[in-house]
Amino acid sequence: MNDRKKTISADSSNPLATLVNLWPYMWPAGRADLKARVIWATVFLLISKLVLIGVPYFFKWSTDALNGKLDLAGLVPTLLLGAVALVIAYNLTRLIQLGLNQLRDSMFASVGQHAVRQLAYKTFVHMHQLSLRFHLERKTGGLSRIIERGTKGIETIVRFTILNSVPTLVEFLLTAVIFWKAYGFSYVLITAITVWAYVWFTVRASDWRIAIRRSMNASDTDANTKAIDSLLNFETVKYFGNEDMEAKRFDASMARYEKAATEVWTSLGWLNFGQGVIFGLGTTVMMVMSALAVQRGEQTIGDFVFVNALLIQLSVPLNFIGFVYREIRQGLTDIEQMFDLLEVEAEVVDKPDAKPLAIQQGSIAFKDVHFAYDPERQILKGVSFEVPAGKTVAIVGPSGAGKSTISRLLYRFYDVQQGSVTIDGQDVRDITQKSLRAAIGMVPQDTVLFNDSIAYNIRYGRLGATDDEMMAAADIAQIGHFIRNLPDGFGTMVGERGLKLSGGEKQRVAIARTILKAPPILILDEATSALDTTTEQEIQAALDVVSKNRTTLVIAHRLSTVINADEIIVLRHGEIAERGTHAGLLAQNGLYASMWNRQREATQAEEHLRQVRESDDLGVLVRGQPAG
Structure with a gap:
């Protein structure tokens, strides 16, 4: 597609590249309101991170105040130096930071949903632009599940890339600066090594889990395809009594899904455990360093608590780094098939200089x-x-x-x-x-109606037609009287593919639809x-x-x-x-004449058989014996 450069590579694992590719959807042209929301969400994001850094400081000051070691003369008003005031400030800061996060999320919600809508609409339109050959070869159930997962994956990528990746980076940089200024380079080095090991392990483990996720998606698509196909062919299943076979086919697909889904959750457990071990080791080293410094009199108890609080605080965005990477990778896995669909080129396209048909x-x-x-x-x-x-x-x-x-x-x-x-x-x-x-108007052999009212299906021929025009078309098609005698009249629902109507009734609806279209x-x-x-x-x-x-x-x-x-x-x-x-073809006595004679003989045989049956039934009634 010409605008493929705006979409995501299915194999991309670079969040920055993902952000660049998604930018047109998060910064939509002509939508100043959505752009303003992006700006405000970013502002709230940065403010919340600055406020968040104050949380462990108030915890430290509260601890030192309770220990009699607080020395903030000239930095904090005397009124706020009390332990109780600092504890209140500590919790108030947390609430303010939480409120800012919720404001950020609510401001960005419409942006993410607009991106989902844009891409879902783009995919839907593209599906209708593809050739008949494509739709004859595709399976409806699998196609619908691919689009469903893809649109959800887009929302995941948009939300987590913007709302989690950038805040995590900001918080890590602020933490590194604080450690460097307050406690020296060794703390920064341990923090950097811990974060690097954490991220490296997360990336490697998440990449390993992608193959499992793909297997689960494939099984999910296969199960949904079999379910939809079986339900669409409900009557055929009943005709041949193959309910058990259909159930076994569906269950076999679900068994593969069960296995893959179990592996997904098991592998997630190992991933979380590994992340906990890595961060736990880094935290242990830094807490031991701080404890030794307290024993030497170089730090206060408040410093020890501050280091612990800052590390715990850092663990939250670090956990989000792993979560964000997993979600982005899994989101890419979910949408890769949808983007494969968007890459399918239409077999029949209008020429650049194509003109309307002049009848x-x-x-x-x-x-x-x-x-x-x-x-x-x-x-x-x-x-x-x-x-x-x-x-x-x-x-x-x-x-x-x-x-x-x-x-x-x-x-x-x-x-x-x-x-x-x-x-x-x-x-x-x-x-x-x-x-x-x-x-062009078409009356096909196999008329398939929308699962809606008779009126909707007739008016589908010309959406702007009035009720009188629609009813007149039904009358010409010799179905108006039948419809009016129905309990709900033209509002009668026809069922899936029109199965509540007989073959002749469906054909008459199709004829009425074509009459309403009035094509030349x-x-x-x-x-x-x-x-x-x-x-x-x-x-x-x-x-x-x-x-x-x-x-x-x-x-x-x-x-x-x-x-x-x-x-x-x-x-x-x-x-x-x-x-x-x-008449001329019959006179030639060729292929047409041969076909005519065979069909006439078949029709005569059917008519003779019908007359025999009627005669037998009449004879039974005359003798006063029950038929059959």
Whole structure:
């Protein structure tokens, strides 16, 4: 992608590089309010660290005051030199520092969430820009989990990089300066060695844990994919009684997830223990040094307490260093697949100089079109035909002949490898995809509806349509009366993929949706092949109304639905085998005639079987015996 330089490298382990890459999202252009929040969050951050340094000082002074060793003449007002006053000041300072931290977090919250929203939106838009080939190969469950983890990972990286990395660095520098000025270089050296060993161990251990995290993510994605796929195919599972098999497949994925997740938590335990040992050793050395200095009279008890308090205080951001590094690395692991998705280039893109489609009459032309999904398997081999404006042309042929591929090329889900597809003489590759698809209406074989109301699904054809226009479209599609008789009318929910409606009802909703869109070009892609004969005839009548005076391309399996087409094109092995009218093709006595005869015989056999069954049922009733 052109703006990939603004995103995070999946293998990056440099928090500074991460901060640079995320800067456009934390300092968004045109959002002065969010920029102000970043500034104020930084101000509160720095003030809180300065206040925090005062906490161990008040602890030291309180201890010396109780021990009678306090000597702060000229530095602190006499009123505040009492032990009780210093204890109160000590706790008050802690509360002020805590309040500043909460102000910092609340100021930065909207910045982090805005970054999450930006990247989630960017990913969602990118998914819709990718080709049909990509979506046919991807699994919905795994894809949704990748995006979910990725957006959470972005929030983690933004928040912890800004709110923890910088404060930790500031606090370490302040601690080093205090130790150097008050107790000498040896304390600074021990502190630096402890911090270096702590950070080195944290980085090495966290890198080791990344592989475990990736394994856990892979198992999580696999389990979610199987769960979503199984639930989407609920009826198929029931048809074959394979609930146990589906449960075992899901449990096998969850078992791998369980193992990986257990290893993640176990390795975290070892990481925390190692960090504790390293910091504990450094603290022990410095406390022994301070204890010996107290015995020699070089330090007071307050100094001993101060060194301990300052080290304990330093352990908090140090622990955050480990936590921040782990979270950033794990966040990068979580989002690396999301950024891999963002790196996938769209197969079909508009040219830089692409123009909107200018519909004049709506004629379609395929000229010497060659196309293959796979280079080793050619689908269309030099197909040429024309659909004149306002006419109906049907594409028929055996399965695998390339019929549906023609509709996909016209919709520009794919680009032809050779030849051209034009509308009113305009190559579809030279016009914008949005304007192309706005001019075409599709009634597919397998109508999939949104899990929303009937009204929403019909109005999807033209979002700005009025209720009257939507209802009129339903009436033309011969489904308005049915909808009005439902308890909730047009507000009736259709269920997942429209499964609460019958096949014919779904097709009528799809037809109403296309009527509402009112496109000049219409594609009927085997729109009635999955329906019974009676429903097919009813749907066909509605389709005839819709296609009137429109340029219509019909892709059909049942030849009875295309006998009135202006021209019928017969495809075989990706080539045009025959073409002509229904009567003319029958007269040729070729492939079309053969297909017609087979379908007619099958239809006659079905009709005969139906009549026999009705006759048997009637005879049983006449004899007064129960059927069956």
